[in-house]
Amino acid sequence: MAKETFPYSSKVNAGKVIDRDQHVTVSPDAAALTAIAEAYDLDGIRELTAEFTLKPYRKAGVRVVGPIAATVSQTCVVTLEPFDSQLKLDVDRTFEPQSSRPRKIRDLNEDGEIEIDLETLDPPDVILDGVLDLGAVICEELALSLDPFPRKPGAEFDGGDGEDLEAEEEEEKPSAFAALQALKGKPEQGA
Numbered sequence: 001m002a003k004e005t006f007p008y009s010s011k012v013n014a015g016k017v018i019d020r021d022q023h024v025t026v027s028p029d030a031a032a033l034t035a036i037a038e039a040y041d042l043d044g045i046r047e048l049t050a051e052f053t054l055k056p057y058r059k060a061g062v063r064v065v066g067p068i069a070a071t072v073s074q075t076c077v078v079t080l081e082p083f084d085s086q087l088k089l090d091v092d093r094t095f096e097p098q099s100s101r102p103r104k105i106r107d108l109n110e111d112g113e114i115e116i117d118l119e120t121l122d123p124p125d126v127i128l129d130g131v132l133d134l135g136a137v138i139c140e141e142l143a144l145s146l147d148p149f150p151r152k153p154g155a156e157f158d159g160g161d162g163e164d165l166e167a168e169e170e171e172e173k174p175s176a177f178a179a180l181q182a183l184k185g186k187p188e189q190g191a
Contacts, residue, residue, distance in 0.1 A: 007039040008032045008137035013096065014127045015055045017062045026050040026134050040143055043073040043082050050138050052091070061096035061124060062132055068141055076152035083152040089141050094124040095132055 009028045026049070028036065050067040068089040075082055099191050109119040 006136045006139040007035040008131070008135040008139055009133050010055070010138070011131050011133050013130060014062050014097075014132040014187060015060075015130045017056055021056075023052040024050075024052045024091070024134065026138060027136070028138075031133075036139060036142070037072075039139070040146060042146075043075055044076040046071040046073065046084065048142075050091070050134065050136070052134060052137075054132075057094050057124070058096065060126065062097065062136070064093045064132075064137060066091055068138060070142060071145070072142075074147075076155050077149045078151055078155040078157050081152060083150075085147075085150065086141070087145055089145055091137065091141055093137060095122040095127045097127050098144060102122065108123060136171060 001191075007031060008028050010028075012024065016022070033048060037042040037043070037045045048068070048070045049067045050066060052064050055065060057063040059162055068087070070087040072085050072087060073082055074085060086148070
């Protein structure tokens with residue numbers, strides 16, 4: 001997350017979250033909503049609000065917890081009509097000034113494959129220069145939750161059966177074996 005650029009930024013000083021929780025509400029303005037919508041190929045964003053609680057995490061880290069509520073406008077891939085979607089996202093992410101898990105070459109199993117344990121927690125993201133960008137957290141979570149092929153509720157593709165198309169193709173093309181049989185019956189030419 002640290003090296004990416006995002007269409008919206010809302011920075012907080014991570015050093016101020018020392019011994020007590022802080023409640024932060026983030027609501028981008030109209031220009032920021034337009035920039036976010038353009039960045040993620042949305043028709044528009046009508047509402048976007050994050051109610052985060054910043055909690056101390058380990059020695060100098062921060063845990064960001066809270067909901068993101070958004071109303072986004074997308075184009076249906078079936079009807080090509082715009083429609084609104086309500087998104088409710090729960091965020092629970094941790095950040096540290098430097099990673100507590102140093103990067104190292106992973107151990108391979110007996111077959112030479114890397115094993116990944118899906119039950120372990122993700123390592124904390126990195127805080128750069130003591131600044132935590134809540135706008136980047138919002139953009140990441142929003143981008144990950146968007147359906148790449150949005151479908152309006154109740155919209156169905158009415159393009160016919162694939163079986164009819166397959167039957168037509170089979171009738172038009174002779175089988176490869178029939179073509180070989182036809183060649184086998186012909187006398188050789190040009191000898």
